Amino acid sequence: xxxxxxxxxxxxxxxxxxxxxxxxxxxxxxxxxxxxxxxxxxxxxxxxxxxxxxxxxxxxxxxxxxxxxxxxxxxxxxxxxxxxxxxxxxxxxxxxxxxxxxxxxxxxxxxxxxxxxxxxxxxxxxxxxxxxxxxxxxxxxxxxxxxxxxxxxxxxxxxxxxxxxxxxxxxxxxxxxxxxxxxxxxxxxxxxxxxxxxxxxxxxxxxxxxxxxxxxxxxxxxxxxxxxxxxxxxxxxxxxxxxxxxxxxxxxxxxxxxxxxxxxxxxxxx
Amino acid sequence: xxxxxxxxxxxxxxxxxxxxxxxxxxxxxxxxxxxxxxxxxxxxxxxxxxxxxxxxxxxxxxxxxxxxxxxxxxxxxxxxxxxxxxxxxxxxxxxxxxxxxxxxxxxxxxxxxxxxxxxxxxxxxxxxxxxxxxxxxxxxxxxxxxxxxxxxxxxxxxxxxxxxxxxxxxxxxxxxxxxxxxxxxxxxxxxxxxxxxxxxxxxxxxxxxxxxxxxxxxxxxxxxxxxxxxxxxxxxxxxxxxxxxxxxxxxxxxxxxxxxxxxxxxxxxxxxxxxxxxxxxxxxxxxxxxxxxxxxxxxxxxxxxxxxxxxxxxxxxxxxxxxxxxxxxxxxxxxxxxxxxxxxxxxxxxxxxxxxxxxxxxxxxxxxxxxxxxxxxxxxxxxxxxxxxxxxxxxxxxxxxxxxxxxxxxxxxxxxxxxxxxx
Numbered sequence: 125x126x127x128x129x130x131x132x133x134x135x136x137x138x139x140x141x142x143x144x145x146x147x148x149x150x151x152x153x154x155x156x157x158x159x160x161x162x163x164x165x166x167x168x169x170x171x172x173x174x175x176x177x178x179x180x181x182x183x184x185x186x187x188x189x190x191x192x193x194x195x196x197x198x199x200x201x202x203x204x205x206x207x208x209x210x211x212x213x214x215x216x217x218x219x220x221x222x223x224x225x226x227x228x229x230x231x232x233x234x235x236x237x238x239x240x241x242x243x244x245x246x247x248x249x250x251x252x253x254x255x256x257x258x259x260x261x262x263x264x265x266x267x268x269x270x271x272x273x274x275x276x277x278x279x280x281x282x283x284x285x286x287x288x289x290x291x292x293x294x295x296x297x298x299x300x301x302x303x304x305x306x307x308x309x310x311x312x313x314x315x316x317x318x319x320x321x322x323x324x325x326x327x328x329x330x331x332x333x334x335x336x337x338x339x340x341x342x343x344x345x346x347x348x349x350x351x352x353x354x355x356x357x358x359x360x361x362x363x364x365x366x367x368x369x370x371x372x373x374x375x376x377x378x379x380x381x382x383x384x385x386x387x388x389x390x391x392x393x394x
Numbered sequence: 395x396x397x398x399x400x401x402x403x404x405x406x407x408x409x410x411x412x413x414x415x416x417x418x419x420x421x422x423x424x425x426x427x428x429x430x431x432x433x434x435x436x437x438x439x440x441x442x443x444x445x446x447x448x449x450x451x452x453x454x455x456x457x458x459x460x461x462x463x464x465x466x467x468x469x470x471x472x473x474x475x476x477x478x479x480x481x482x483x484x485x486x487x488x489x490x491x492x493x494x495x496x497x498x499x500x501x502x503x504x505x506x507x508x509x510x511x512x513x514x515x516x517x518x519x520x521x522x523x524x525x526x527x528x529x530x531x532x533x534x535x536x537x538x539x540x541x542x543x544x545x546x547x548x549x550x551x552x553x554x555x556x557x558x559x560x561x562x563x564x565x566x567x568x569x570x571x572x573x574x575x576x577x578x579x580x581x582x583x584x585x586x587x588x589x590x591x592x593x594x595x596x597x598x599x600x601x602x603x604x605x606x607x608x609x610x611x612x613x614x615x616x617x618x619x620x621x622x623x624x625x626x627x628x629x630x631x632x633x634x635x636x637x638x639x640x641x642x643x644x645x646x647x648x649x650x651x652x653x654x655x656x657x658x659x660x661x662x663x664x665x666x667x668x669x670x671x672x673x674x675x676x677x678x679x680x681x682x683x684x685x686x687x688x689x690x691x692x693x694x695x696x697x698x699x700x701x702x703x704x705x706x707x708x709x710x711x712x713x714x715x716x717x718x719x720x721x722x723x724x725x726x727x728x729x730x731x732x733x734x735x736x737x738x739x740x741x742x743x744x745x746x747x748x749x750x751x752x753x754x755x756x757x758x759x760x761x762x763x764x765x766x767x768x769x770x771x772x773x774x775x776x777x778x779x780x781x782x783x784x785x786x787x788x789x790x791x792x793x794x795x796x797x798x799x800x801x802x803x804x805x806x807x808x809x810x811x812x813x814x815x816x817x
Contacts, residue, residue, distance in 0.1 A: 152714070153549055282569060283684065285696045287703035291569065292555075297667065298572035363665040364688055 126180075129173050134228050136166030137201075141225050144217035148289050156214050160205075163217060167201045174198060186255040189339075189385045189392055194231040195256075197224055199263035207267060211303060215293040219270035227266075230386060251325050258318030258343075262382075264311025265350070265375055271304035272371035279365055301364055304371055305357055312354050319347055338384035339392040346381055349374040395436065395801065397531060397730070398456040399490040400464070400482055401448020404504045407481035414473050417442040422518075423525055425470055430527040432466075434459040437529040439522040439536065441497075443514045445504055450494060452531045456486060491535060491730065492723045498539040499546040499715060500553070506712050507553040512543050534733050535726075542722045549718060552711040555704035560591040562700040563671045563692070564598060567639055570669050570690055575599035578637040582606055582630065582651070583644030584616040587673045591641050592620050604637065606630050608644070634659045634668075641671045642678035649680040656683050663688075671697070731795040738804040739788050741813045746784060750776045 143159035174195060177185040186192045204220045207213065278294040281287075294300070322340065353370040356362030362370070385392040402412065417425060417440070426440050435451035447467070453459035464482065468475040485493045496502045500511045519536045522528045528536075547553060556562040564574070571577055577600045581588050584607045592603060603622030606629065607613035617624040625633055634640065634655070644650055651670070660668065670691040672679045677693050684691035692700075754776050758769060787807055794803040807813070 151551065278569065282566070282690055285692065285699065287700055291703075292551075292707065294569075296569050296572050298570070302572070361664045364667075366687075 126173060126176050129169055129176075133166050133170045133173060134225070136162050136169060137221060137225050137228055140166060140217060141221040144215075144221050148215060148218045148293050151289075151292065159217055160208075163201060163205065163221070167198070167205070170194075170198050170201070184252050184256065186252055186259070189382070190231045192255050192259050193227055193382065196259035196262045196266075197227050197231065199260055200224055200227075200266045203263055203267055204270075207303065211295065211299060213295050213299075213303075215274070215295070216270060219273050220266060223266050223269065227382075230382075250321055251329075254318055254321035254325055256318075257314045257321065261311045261313075261315030261318055262378060264307045264314065265371075265378055268304055268307035268311060268371050269375035271300055271307060272368035272375075275300040275304060275368045276365065276372070279368075297364070301367070304368060305363075308350065308354055308357070308371065312350055315343075315347060315350065319343060337392065338388040339381055342377060342381035342384050346374055346377040349377060395452055395454060395531075395734070396456045396486055397450070397452050397490050397535070398460065398484060398486045399448055399450045399493050400456075400460040400484040401441075401446060402478070402481040402483070403446035403448070403502065406483055407478075411473075411478065411481060412444065412447065415442075415447045415467065415471055415478065416444060417447070417467070417471070419521065421470060422521060425467060426522055426525050426527050428466055429463050430525070432462055434462040435527075437532045438463070438527045439519055439532055441515060441518040443511070446497070446502075448497075450490065450532060450535070452529065456484070460484060488723060488727050491726055492719065494535055494539045495542045495719045495722055495726075496716075498536075498543040499719060500543070501546070501712060501715055501719065505557065507557075507708055509553055512540070515543075516540065530733050530737065531730065534730065538722070538726050538729070542719060545722070546715045546718055550711045550715045552708060552715050554711075555707050557701055557704055557708065559673075559694065559697045559701060560587065560594050562697045562704065563591045563641070564594045565704075566671075566690070566692060566697075566700065567595065567669055568598075570667050571638060573599070576601055577639055578602055578604070579622075579639045579641065580604045580606070580633050580637040581616065581620075581622075582640060582642040582678060583646075583674060584609075584612045585643035585673065588641040588643035588671075589616060589619065591671060591673065592622075595639060595641075596620060600639065604633050606633065631655060631659070635662050637668075638666065639669045639671065641673065643673045644678050645674070646678060647676060649676075649678055651679045651683060653680050653682040653686070656686055656689060660686055660688060673697075728796065731800050732792070734800045735791045735795040735804055738807055738813065739791055742787065742807060742811055743784065745811055745813060746780045750780045 140159050140162035143155055143162060147155040147159055174185045177191070181187065185195050200220065201224060204216060204224075208216045274294050275297060277290045278297055278300060281290045281294070282297070326337075326340070349370060353362065353367060353374065356370070357367055402415070404412070407415075422440055422442055426438060429435060429438055429440075429449075429451075434455075435453040437452040439450045441448050441450075449460075449463050449467075451459055451463065460482075464478060465475055468478055493502070498512055498515050500507050500509065503511050515536070519528070519532075522532070556565040567574055567577070574595060575598075577595070579592060579595050579600045579602075581592055581603065584605060592600075596603065603617070603620045604625050605613045605617040605620070605622055606625045606627050607616065608627055610624070610626070613624040616622075630650070634651075640651070642651065656668070665688055667688045667690065670679045670683065670689070672691060672693040675694060679691050679693070683689055754772060757772060758764070761768070791800070791803055791807060794800050
């Protein structure tokens with residue numbers, strides 16, 4: 125039953141993606157409405173799946189990387205719906221939802237690790253906080269990435285003086301730059317605290333922070349990129365196109381980080 | 395009784411003729427009363443703008459009514475009816491409905507999507523209402539036409555994109571800045587075109603406005619017109635640092651805004667974008683300027699290109715609007731037919747109710763001492779009989795109107811019950 129509902133979530137998100145992309149080109153209001161509806165339907169089904177998971181296992185829906193990513197996706201979709209309303213940015217879905225679908229595919233394809241194996245490492249509340257914070261951070265960075273991509277496309281369109289789908293559908297540059305900045309400012313503290321807790325946890329659980337773990341190492345690289353971007357924005361007047369490149373780069377590393385967690389053996393992997 | 399529209403517009407008649415026929419409001423009032431008084435049309439609305447003169451009417455014999463109305467119109471304006479006749483179009487029933495919807499939604503306009511026409515149609519309708527020439531049919535028609543026009547505006551992007559160069563500049567500025575509220579504008583040169591663009595920017599909340607010009611007097615004049623500030627030409631560099639949008643339109647043979655200048659300025663702006671709208675030919679802004687980060691530079695050709703794209707966009711949206719109108723026409727046809735039978739149903743009810751209450755009163759007068767229960771029973775009895783009798787004919791009228799045969803049935807019912815003409 126739960127597996128079936130999981131498929132419903134995936135299908136709804138996939139439909140929403142298709143409709144959002146179609147809306148970019150087609151610009152029919154009804155297409156956008158359907159896309160929003162599919163997104164909301166997917167998100168509600170997703171919420172039910174997560175609640176059922178909590179009820180079933182009696183712990184947060186963060187046990188193992190696939191579950192954690194699935195929860196991150198849930199946060200992404202929630203944030204996306206809020207931002208879309210707040211900034212009146214109907215094109216946002218076309219840039220966030222493809223990432224959502226890819227992450228969901230990954231999350232549902234990999235079956236969670238055997239419970240007893242997780243159980244060993246998961247004693248203590250701090251590890252849940254570590255995962256939760258990291259996932260909220262990642263969710264914010266998905267939107268950060270989408271904002272940056274939209275900025276780059278709109279900037280190119282305006283510089284090249286092309287009037288196409290992007291010109292008509294994407295919001296203005298300042299709004300996009302602001303969105304990218306704000307999502308960075310939102311995600312960074314979560315990611316930072318999440319990583320610190322991870323390090324502390326590793327010390328208490330394994331007695332050392334220095335043992336090699338692919339996900340941990342790469343997430344540190346991503347953190348450095350985001351830290352540099354944030355510092356640059358706050359102090360050195362970094363903005364616009366260059367800041368957007370940083371956001372895309374940072375997200376690329378973040379995706380590698382998750383990939384490492386999924387595919388390479390380590391403490392986060394299965 | 396048939397609904398029709400007859401008239402001429404920018405497609406069927408040359409401007410010379412439209413000019414001659416266009417009627418001012420005072421005359422329009424007189425004319426519409428005149429037309430109505432002749433009795434050829436039961437309801438009438440007359441629209442007269444520079445692009446169209448048309449009459450919507452409900453008449454027994456549309457052909458006759460049309461001829462009578464335009465004869466009068468031509469007399470009023472001193473035009474030969476023979477000259478007008480070949481340019482007239484007539485649409486009846488469903489097609490008339492479609493025409494009304496298309497006109498109100500600005501799909502029949504010279505510049506498709508222009509916003510004025512809806513207001514003009516509303517004024518014409520209000521005028522006809524004031525002259526008491528609007529009945530239930532035209533009332534339903536026009537209320538629905540206004541609703542459809544609104545729907546077209548909100549559900550399609552028909553009027554969303556700029557179709558003039560100066561508006562295109564505003565639209566572009568809105569793609570760069572998050573709103574134009576409080577954006578400072580600098581005008582370099584004081585041409586008419588840049589004044590127009592500046593006016594549009596001011597309308598969107600841009601403020602303050604600075605003007606630099608080689609001729610100081612002209613700079614001051616323009617600054618006054620825009621409630622801005624005139625600056626000496628030498629302060630161009632300083633001004634560039636503090637404004638967001640620059641509109642250039644000097645007659646200078648060489649660019650007045652060079653890359654090096656803008657580069658220095660951009661350094662101080664710390665990433666705030668700068669938008670150049672270069673309306674001058676030859677151009678005032680050096681081509682290399684746009685290679686700088688955060689600088690956007692559109693010359694007159696670029697703006698025209700945006701306008702062209704917007705026009706294509708508008709044509710595309712117009713297609714969607716037409717489809718929407720088609721759907722609305724189909725929906726409305728059913729309603730209009732109901733409107734046709736409703737007055738008959740109402741007068742039928744009224745007639746029977748009048749008979750019932752008169753007879754009841756008479757019967758009660760004959761039994762003065764009757765107890766309250768008896769009176770109530772008689773009241774209930776008479777009402778029940780009337781309602782039972784009414785049920786079948788009313789149902790039949792409603793059904794027939796939906797099947798499109800309302801007219802013959804209303805006539806029949808009117809004859810049978812001696813209802814006369816419902817007004």
